[in-house]
Amino acid sequence: MKLQIQGIDACHPSAAPDSAPAIKKMSLHIDSGEQVALIGPSGAGKTTLLQVLSCTIKPQHGSISLNDQKPWALSKRKLQKLRGQLIVAPQVPPLPPRQRVITSVLAGRLPAMNLMQSIKSLFYPVDIPAAHSALSKLDLPEKIFERVDRLSGGERQRVGLARLFVSPAKLWLVDEPLSALDPTRARQAMSALTETAQSNGITLVCTLHQVDMALAFFTRIVGLRHGEIEFDLPTEQVTPAMLKSLYSQYEHELLGNQDRELIEKQFERAAPIVVVNNCR
Numbered sequence: 711m712k713l714q715i716q717g718i719d720a721c722h723p724s725a726a727p728d729s730a731p732a733i734k735k736m737s738l739h740i741d742s743g744e745q746v747a748l749i750g751p752s753g754a755g756k757t758t759l760l761q762v763l764s765c766t767i768k769p770q771h772g773s774i775s776l777n778d779q780k781p782w783a784l785s786k787r788k789l790q791k792l793r794g795q796l797i798v799a800p801q802v803p804p805l806p807p808r809q810r811v812i813t814s815v816l817a818g819r820l821p822a823m824n825l826m827q828s829i830k831s832l833f834y835p836v837d838i839p840a841a842h843s844a845l846s847k848l849d850l851p852e853k854i855f856e857r858v859d860r861l862s863g864g865e866r867q868r869v870g871l872a873r874l875f876v877s878p879a880k881l882w883l884v885d886e887p888l889s890a891l892d893p894t895r896a897r898q899a900m901s902a903l904t905e906t907a908q909s910n911g912i913t914l915v916c917t918l919h920q921v922d923m924a925l926a927f928f929t930r931i932v933g934l935r936h937g938e939i940e941f942d943l944p945t946e947q948v949t950p951a952m953l954k955s956l957y958s959q960y961e962h963e964l965l966g967n968q969d970r971e972l973i974e975k976q977f978e979r980a981a982p983i984v985v986v987n988n989c990r
């Protein structure tokens with residue numbers, strides 16, 4: 711799916727009336743099948759941008775189009791149909807506690823279903839092989855019939871990501887997919903997401919706090935700060951100086967607990983990290 715925003719201002723519906731827009735005069739074009747990482751300090755507007763792209767937040771100014779359709783000019787029914795062509799993976803997936811993992815995973819198909827199909831699917835999870843295959847990509851197939859409230863935080867996050875793999879959507883909007891994952895699992899998940907998206911021609915837009923992951927797995931990086939795009943570049947053109955400027959006054963977010971020299975070396979690395987696919 712192709713995305714285009716032009717001169718967008720956007721605010722959260724619950725924001726104070728006098729607050730500055732979370733997204734300011736932003737323009738961005740993303741081609742069908744592209745994989746883009748959104749990085750930047752906390753509060754930069756990454757999640758808000760995903761909400762604008764998912765047609766959850768209506769911009770105050772500017773225009774947006776998805777596959778050349780202007781969502782906010784569509785009828786309710788057509789807007790719903792358009793939303794069915796995309797899927798959002800929030801940072802904390804909304805998983806009903808007593809639900810089985812299989813049902814939660816297959817819920818990835820709900821946005822593309824009508825009401826009757828959705829209700830039926832909640833009671834009769836029919837496609838066990840698809841759920842199993844999706845969970846296997848994240849090394850979690852043995853939990854397929856487990857209850858969601860018996861999973862760890864990282865396992866829940868992986869269930870939320872497994873939804874993407876069963877969805878027919880052509881646009882994946884993924885918010886902080888690695889926040890509850892250890893480094894090995896994080897690489898495994900990132901590898902599964904980018905490889906599956908690429909082989910299925912899916913457009914992937916993903917917010918990340920882990921800059922090294924963004925540099926290792928994405929070909930295009932958009933740096934956001936204070937609701938504006940500070941840079942939008944092919945990964946190989948992103949320099950340590952740009953990253954320092956993007957995170958200036960927020961260096962703790964960039965460096966975390968790692969040594970500055972180590973992370974600078976990571977920025978300079980051109981080749982992707984070697985991914986361990988089976989880490990059990």
Ligand SMILES: Nc1ncnc2c1ncn2[C@@H]1O[C@H](COP(=O)(O)OP(=O)(O)OP(=O)(O)O)[C@@H](O)[C@H]1O
Pocket residue numbers: 722723724725726732750751752753754755756757758759
């Ligand atoms: N539900 C909300 N209601 C009102 N304002 C909000 C809401 N969510 C975010 N904001 C504001 O919008 C701005 C952008 O927030 P956003 O969540 O998009 O940033 P972010 O870059 O995703 O941050 P983080 O990395 O911490 O998730 C911030 O100033 C924030 O305070």
